[in-house]
Amino acid sequence: MKEEFRYIISEWLARKLPETVARDVNIDLNADKIIAIAGVRRAGKTYLLFDTIKKLAGSDVPRENMLYINFDDDRLMDLESGDLDDILSTYYEMAQPKKDSGIFLFLDEIQNVKNWELWVRRTYDSKKCRIFITGSSSKLLSREIATSLVGRNITYVLYPFSFREFLSAKGVRLGKNILHSDDRHRINALAREYMTNGGFPETAFETDIETKKRIISSYYDAILYRDIISRYRVEDANRLEMVFRYAINTYSSGFSTVKLYNYFKSQNLGISRQTISNFIKFGEQTFLFYQLLQFFKGFKRSNQSRKKLYVVDNAIITLLISGPEYGKLLENMVLIELLRRKERNPSIELNYLNNKEGEVDFVVSEGGSIRELIQVTYELNQKNMERELRPLLSAMKELKPERCVLITFNAIGRETVVEKDVETLTFVQWALGAYDRKL
Numbered sequence: 096m097k098e099e100f101r102y103i104i105s106e107w108l109a110r111k112l113p114e115t116v117a118r119d120v121n122i123d124l125n126a127d128k129i130i131a132i133a134g135v136r137r138a139g140k141t142y143l144l145f146d147t148i149k150k151l152a153g154s155d156v157p158r159e160n161m162l163y164i165n166f167d168d169d170r171l172m173d174l175e176s177g178d179l180d181d182i183l184s185t186y187y188e189m190a191q192p193k194k195d196s197g198i199f200l201f202l203d204e205i206q207n208v209k210n211w212e213l214w215v216r217r218t219y220d221s222k223k224c225r226i227f228i229t230g231s232s233s234k235l236l237s238r239e240i241a242t243s244l245v246g247r248n249i250t251y252v253l254y255p256f257s258f259r260e261f262l263s264a265k266g267v268r269l270g271k272n273i274l275h276s277d278d279r280h281r282i283n284a285l286a287r288e289y290m291t292n293g294g295f296p297e298t299a300f301e302t303d304i305e306t307k308k309r310i311i312s313s314y315y316d317a318i319l320y321r322d323i324i325s326r327y328r329v330e331d332a333n334r335l336e337m338v339f340r341y342a343i344n345t346y347s348s349g350f351s352t353v354k355l356y357n358y359f360k361s362q363n364l365g366i367s368r369q370t371i372s373n374f375i376k377f378g379e380q381t382f383l384f385y386q387l388l389q390f391f392k393g394f395k396r397s398n399q400s401r402k403k404l405y406v407v408d409n410a411i412i413t414l415l416i417s418g419p420e421y422g423k424l425l426e427n428m429v430l431i432e433l434l435r436r437k438e439r440n441p442s443i444e445l446n447y448l449n450n451k452e453g454e455v456d457f458v459v460s461e462g463g464s465i466r467e468l469i470q471v472t473y474e475l476n477q478k479n480m481e482r483e484l485r486p487l488l489s490a491m492k493e494l495k496p497e498r499c500v501l502i503t504f505n506a507i508g509r510e511t512v513v514e515k516d517v518e519t520l521t522f523v524q525w526a527l528g529a530y531d532r533k534l
Contacts, residue, residue: 096178099170100185107163108190115146116264116296120251122147129219129244130227133235134253135382135407136322137314139296140229143253144201147227151199160192163201166208176214198224206230212243219247231322233380252438254431255408256294258286258526264299286523290424293410311410322381334366338374342384343406343415347423350404382407385434390446390458403447405430422473425504425522426456429471432526433457453486465496474505484514491516
């Protein structure tokens with residue numbers, strides 16, 4: 096393997112870094128920790144590493160003191176942790192890094208290396224290198240690797256582009272007040288594109304719709320076959336695909352393994368409830384699915400409640416579902432943005448709420464207090480206003496939140512008068528932090 100290592104390292108040393116889009120992730124480059132970046136495949140983890148390398152280069156870290164290796168490279172298949180020693184020794188031999196500057200290792204898709212965490216821990220403890228790792232598996236999350244790295248790591252979760260990042264990729268420059276932006280009409284048009292085509296970085300730059308679909312399809316296949324079927328040794332790929340298709344069709348609504356089991360049983364398709372649960376868990380571990388528990392004041396009841404299922408990006412939904420509903424797409428989009436905000440403030444909790452008046456889409460709580468109630472509807476008018484507001488107002492009286500928000504996609508008409516204690520915002524206003532309703 097050493098010849099392969101030499102060739103890959105020589106490619107890196109000669110490589111010119113690509114242009115990157117700034118992400119809303121503030122990596123602490125001064126932290127004396129292993130930096131782990133986790134997230135769904137193709138969310139931009141590699142480019143976030145490249146951006147980090149550029150920042151280090153800007154602070155006078157020599158290029159020869161930084162090594163990037165992508166373990167998704169087919170030349171590096173079936174590596175074990177001992178092979179990483181050979182990569183490092185080959186790098187020292189070839190690059191001859193400066194001794195008065197630190198060594199920075201960037202190990203992309205590290206989960207492809209067997210027992211990688213043992214090597215990373217040993218190398219970190221030697222204090223010879225600063226280590227940055229990425230992976231498309233929740234095994235990189237702190238709770239998953241706490242036993243191996245025991246407090247040695249800081250983990251960041253990266254999602255596909257936020258709406259603000261999407262606008263940046265499209266060349267829209269937001270000032271302090273977006274209401275005065277010359278691009279405000281284009282911003283609203285791009286919000287619709289973002290809702291249907293999603294925020295995966297590569298497709299944000301692609302203009303042809305059919306090409307976008309082919310790219311997203313390749314991502315989905317890679318998640319299924321490389322991240323799940325191969326990694327978890329799933330023997331029946333067809334049943335996995337059926338479970339995922341069914342799950343994705345329930346996006347932004349309740350998901351029940353019992354209901355799915357009964358459906359398969361009625362179709363004479365033998366698949367156990369445990370297998371269904373395992374498949375959904377695999378989807379969560381690869382960041383494809385997210386599930387919310389119902390809000391109760393008691394933890395035990397919340398933990399046993401029926402879950403609502405969401406998908407990491409709307410592009411996957413519109414790829415697999417013909418004629419998706421705009422209201423559900425908007426709700427899914429809001430949930431992923433809430434997860435980004437939770438990433439910046441991990442102490443907040445996200446749930447949904449059912450009460451006698453209906454459902455409140457999101458409850459945002461922190462430290463036992465209710466920060467926010469959020470209701471999402473594609474548009475609000477006199478016909479649906481009572482249905483949307485009734486559960487929200489009932490929850491407000493009971494929970495007394497700090498803030499209550501109703502998010503729509505289209506602006507609310509002047510003739511529609513909303514309860515004064517409820518803030519009504521378009522998705523653009525909410526996502527970009529603008530609260531002037533004139534947008």
